[in-house]
Amino acid sequence: MSDQPNIILINCDDLGYGDLGCYGSDINQTPYLDQMAADGIQFTDFYMGSPVCSPSRGAMLTGCYPPRIGFAEFDGRWVLFPGQSLGLNPAEKTVASLLKDVGYATKIVGKWHCGDQKEFLPTRHGFDSYYGIPYSNDMGRQTPDDKYPPLPLLLDEDVIQEQPDQVSVTERYVEESVRFIRANQDTPFFLYFAHMYVHLPIYPPDRFMRESENGRYGAAVQAIDWSVGVLLDELKRLGLDENTLVIFTSDNGSRARGEGGSNKPLRGTKGTTWEGGQRVPCIMRWPSQIPPGSVSNQLVSAIDLCPTLVELAGGEMPSDRIIDGKNISSLIRNEEGAITPRETFLYYLLHNLMAIRSGRWKLHTHTVGKSGIEVCNELYDLVADIGETTNLYDQHPDIVADLNDQMDIYRKDLGDDLTSTKGENTRSVGRVDSSDTLTHYDPDHPYIIAMYDLKDRG
Structure with a gap:
């Protein structure tokens, strides 16, 4: 083998x-x-x-x-x-x-x-x-x-x-x-x-x-x-x-x-x-x-x-x-005693750093609301509360402070539009000078229109 x-x-x-x-x-x-x-x-x-x-x-x-x-x-x-x-x-x-x-x-x-x-x-x-x-x-x-x-x-x-x-x-x-x-x-x-x-x-x-x-x-x-x-x-x-x-x-x-x-x-x-x-x-x-x-x-x-x-x-x-x-x-391999090398995980939406997880704790500083992105000071214990139902922000100010400090470090590294921070270590998206779609609509072409003509979009 x-x-x-x-x-x-x-x-x-x-x-x-x-x-x-x-x-x-x-x-x-x-x-x-x-x-x-x-x-x-x-x-x-x-x-x-x-x-x-x-x-x-x-x-x-x-x-x-x-x-x-x-x-x-x-x-x-x-x-x-x-x-x-x-x-x-x-x-x-x-x-x-x-x-x-x-x-x-x-x-x-x-x-x-x-x-x-x-x-x-x-x-x-x-x-x-x-x-x-x-x-x-x-x-x-x-x-x-x-x-x-x-x-x-x-x-x-x-x-x-x-x-x-x-x-x-x-x-x-x-x-x-x-x-x-x-x-x-x-x-x-x-x-x-x-x-x-x-x-x-x-x-x-x-x-x-x-x-x-x-x-x-x-x-x-x-x-x-x-x-x-x-x-x-x-x-x-x-x-x-x-x-x-x-x-x-x-x-x-x-x-x-x-x-x-x-x-x-x-x-x-x-x-x-x-x-x-x-x-x-x-x-x-x-x-x-x-x-x-x-x-x-x-x-x-x-x-x-x-x-x-x-x-x-x-x-x-x-x-x-x-x-x-x-x-x-x-x-x-589920080796005995193996632990994750990942200490944190960052939740980005677009260029906005919305939340961070470290161990069992997740801090939200922003979320998507009815009017767009909104301030959201919420802390959750994901081990005890997988559904993010009980906000512990006020009970653990030391954890909140530590996670905020970590977010500041990552903002400097990767950027964050919410705080107008430009990332120091980011690379460029690919871009071409001129572009076109791979296909073009032809009214005379016998396209297969799916049988249900569903208008749903995801």
Whole structure:
């Protein structure tokens, strides 16, 4: 067996903390993911680098907080939109490029959302190949009167279909993933499978709709679960199971606004820095290394994945720049006495430092209110109060003072618009002089308009 593990990173879109059976759901059917958790390790305190999509994905791929890489906001927008001139800077080193340097075959299937101009596509960031929709599935021409350009399906850097039928997209992604695994079974590989589900609009296959107890949302969760089962079965069939690390997570929390998603028992939703915005499910399975039935309550983040995976593969992180991620390989293996190297976690929304967690304590200085970002002096003990229900700000002035001091240090390092602080150690977003959308609407083209013509956007 090779010393280099195969790695599969599965990233869902808007899947909430409470959406899986192993995280408490009693309405969504997730037998394969529940079994994956039983066979591996389940993290209870795993955080994404942002409560929204593009910054979260850029952070995970580079091991850096979004402001570090100029990826916290995009000319006033929270995420990247079709045809924007911005994207992940080609000078950044991604987990794919670093694994490629040590002999890995690399592929992304699914949602990219780190820039749709050619200079920013996955094939310019260490991926040998790409098959997928480069941004959110609600950024296409959903209904006949839409103003968006048709949704593009890409193969590497070329549009191979406009407005693909979203009912079948997940099955196509699974087929492409299986092809990649089979083609690279004799070499170490890195597969990044970035699901379209459960971002709105949700177009699930009929077979999952018939079984769902939670409408379209539950059907989409079942489709995700099915896809995981297919990949795990394929690994076993090929004899790759023991030496393949499979990671399952979500880019941020659920919208949880009546569409069926849940962040319970957490407070807040996607787009907020309450726990429900950034604390997400994370399951890892690696039969030769992870004891079955493991659970970790340690503080870890998706920005820790890049340095961890590179270390496990025998690679090296770049030494010419600051990397915020920590090596959590001992936690993944659930080694006796292992403790997290992560002392703090920062909650950024755009370029605003909203909150900080250190150990069990979380201090909010700001939150998103009805009128925008508002001052919010609240302190929570996340070990005793996972739902952020009891404000202990006045009872622990010493802890508040210490966390405020830490926030000042990070503001100086990464910047903070709330205090008009410019970060001293940040890098630039990628930018091209001229940009265009990958597709353009043609009134004479026979586009596939999805059967339900859903107007939902996420």
